Amino acid sequence: MKFNIALLAGDGIGPEVINEAVKVSDAIAKKFNHEITWTPALTGACAIDAVGVPYPDETHEVCMKADAVLFGAIGHPKYDNDPSAPVRPEQGLLLMRKKLGLFANVRPTFTFPSLIDNSPLKRERIEGTDLVFLRELTGGIYFGEKGRRDGGETAFDNCVYTRAEVQRLAKKGFELAMTRSKKLCCVDKANVLETSRLWRETVQAMEKDYPEVTVSYEFVDAVAMRLVQWPNSYDVLITENLFGDILTDEASVISGSMGLMPSASVGEHTSLYEPIHGSYPQATGLNIANPLATILSAAMMFEDAFGLKDEAEAIRAVVNKSLEQGVVTEDLAAKGTKAYKTSEVGDWLVENL
Amino acid sequence: MKFNIALLAGDGIGPEVINEAVKVSDAIAKKFNHEITWTPALTGACAIDAVGVPYPDETHEVCMKADAVLFGAIGHPKYDNDPSAPVRPEQGLLLMRKKLGLFANVRPTFTFPSLIDNSPLKRERIEGTDLVFLRELTGGIYFGEKGRRDGGETAFDNCVYTRAEVQRLAKKGFELAMTRSKKLCCVDKANVLETSRLWRETVQAMEKDYPEVTVSYEFVDAVAMRLVQWPNSYDVLITENLFGDILTDEASVISGSMGLMPSASVGEHTSLYEPIHGSYPQATGLNIANPLATILSAAMMFEDAFGLKDEAEAIRAVVNKSLEQGVVTEDLAAKGTKAYKTSEVGDWLVENL
Numbered sequence A, B: 001m002k003f004n005i006a007l008l009a010g011d012g013i014g015p016e017v018i019n020e021a022v023k024v025s026d027a028i029a030k031k032f033n034h035e036i037t038w039t040p041a042l043t044g045a046c047a048i049d050a051v052g053v054p055y056p057d058e059t060h061e062v063c064m065k066a067d068a069v070l071f072g073a074i075g076h077p078k079y080d081n082d083p084s085a086p087v088r089p090e091q092g093l094l095l096m097r098k099k100l101g102l103f104a105n106v107r108p109t110f111t112f113p114s115l116i117d118n119s120p121l122k123r124e125r126i127e128g129t130d131l132v133f134l135r136e137l138t139g140g141i142y143f144g145e146k147g148r149r150d151g152g153e154t155a156f157d158n159c160v161y162t163r164a165e166v167q168r169l170a171k172k173g174f175e176l177a178m179t180r181s182k183k184l185c186c187v188d189k190a191n192v193l194e195t196s197r198l199w200r201e202t203v204q205a206m207e208k209d210y211p212e213v214t215v216s217y218e219f220v221d222a223v224a225m226r227l228v229q230w231p232n233s234y235d236v237l238i239t240e241n242l243f244g245d246i247l248t249d250e251a252s253v254i255s256g257s258m259g260l261m262p263s264a265s266v267g268e269h270t271s272l273y274e275p276i277h278g279s280y281p282q283a284t285g286l287n288i289a290n291p292l293a294t295i296l297s298a299a300m301m302f303e304d305a306f307g308l309k310d311e312a313e314a315i316r317a318v319v320n321k322s323l324e325q326g327v328v329t330e331d332l333a334a335k336g337t338k339a340y341k342t343s344e345v346g347d348w349l350v351e352n353l
């Protein structure tokens, strides 16, 4: 098969980890007789520096024409202390999600047996955890009307959801649950918010179309607790944009493998794959960042965007092997053992594929 | 001194745990020569059953006349599966907060050395944790306009904050930080929300009035992570209503002592003290619920509402003693040891005061 993949390396360690994912993807493509064309494009702080905006129209066109988008990370410290600066990298991210119609963010949290002791949680709490969040990504309070009144003394943000927006996200949730353990948790704050009541009633009405799926409804504050107490009691969770932002980040650190967690954002036109970690500016250019989350994001791309399960499994298998053999960057290296460089990990994976 | 305390036992285990707090408070009052008049009033599901509304006007009057309010828990399973029922216990809670002007919810998370192994977190992660959240409680998306449009197909919730609302909450945060380690963390989502940008700029402008306090600004998703990773790196945190709802619940389970965490809601007219746990309906009437969070809430009341630090310390000391000697309810009893009943714990505390 032939693929055209948009390559958005972004800022900080983005280019370094993307580089290794390209290496591994090319090796897989060679092995399985595919042909990948990579089309790089600018986004984030580097796009602001180059052309003044964080998500240029040219980048959007590259993404729209691509079969999938592979994304590194965005963000630069020079924007961090001024969240009201007129142009910021995150705006590019939000604009990209909206313009590409990436309405569902798929964020798995799972464990690697060899990394369980990295978790802040006790072993018996985290063992067996394998959950997936589907976070709504193009609606809610992120995209509602916002502004000031009373000469700047009053600020407002509107949270808005339509039934259709809830349905398309929930549909993905039910479908995913059908491929897993058939358990779906709808996370809301229906005891306080009208948008949450719309979420709940919409999902309740869809239950009859998926009679095999057992649906539970939990309040966001209760989920924030249980994620720390018994993460292994969850399977598929669906939720709105802001709750998803908070809970998926919380979930990402409990596994002890945050540097390894991939994610996908799927939607109307194309889909985007990215590691869940940030741009880690302090490590930029040092060749020490862990490339595995990006490489596992590429695996998700092979499986979900191109339907190539064997290729994805081959990547996951070699990543597992590298972990077992301790071919890892400094964040995962055991005390007293050698830490590999970012590019060395990629090279090793390619050799061992 | 003479105090008039409104006693809102509420639902589920509320009456049982409140009962023990009253016993202990009366014993302390006797010991230190104070006189307490308790005025019971209805709230929650029991108020709906009795008079049709969850926060009756009579209850409001009792609270307004009182020097402080001691609160148990509200909520009943018969309302749980229908968050859009026209009358629900939680509405009483929100109405009470608003009408009593309880704008700041003070929620500490700390550890008891003897309970550290109950934490889902590893010992080295949780040891030394001693943080306090100040959650804004009468504004934001909880109280903004909400409703439906397009024949019910679109739902909305407005989040609104004024600078004055932020200032009065932040002022309490700065003042609290001055009495502790002089570290304040403002939790927001200023990279996305206009209300968060108002929060951040307002707190930034107040920094000059508290030159000794070191203020940090963190995004809510980052805090959701660090609370699990390094909770002991936080001291005082201030945040808006919805973020506070989620993060304080997350924080409450990390200590391993959730059944022991007290809280206060302070405001314009009076202040209210309550355990942070829920109404635990399954345990109602069984005399097994842990009364310590309510008793420690009474201690907070003595110290903060009445300025009686010795009385508060005496309560805390005897609670510590009961923990050390294993005089605890079944949730805390070590395997193979005797679990005390709710009322037995109260009796023991009174005897050992």
Ligand SMILES: CC(C)[C@H](C(=O)O)[C@@H](O)C(=O)O
Pocket (backbone or CB within 6 Å): A090, A093, A245, B191, B192, B221
């Ligand atoms: C950078 C920020 C706007 C973004 C979000 O809140 O969605 C990030 O936290 C994420 O989760 O991808």
Ligand SMILES: CC(C)[C@H](C(=O)O)[C@@H](O)C(=O)O
Pocket (backbone or CB within 6 Å): A191, A192, A221, B090, B093, B245
């Ligand atoms: C019951 C609910 C309305 C309430 C809230 O969200 O404030 C509760 O979760 C709390 O934190 O006191």
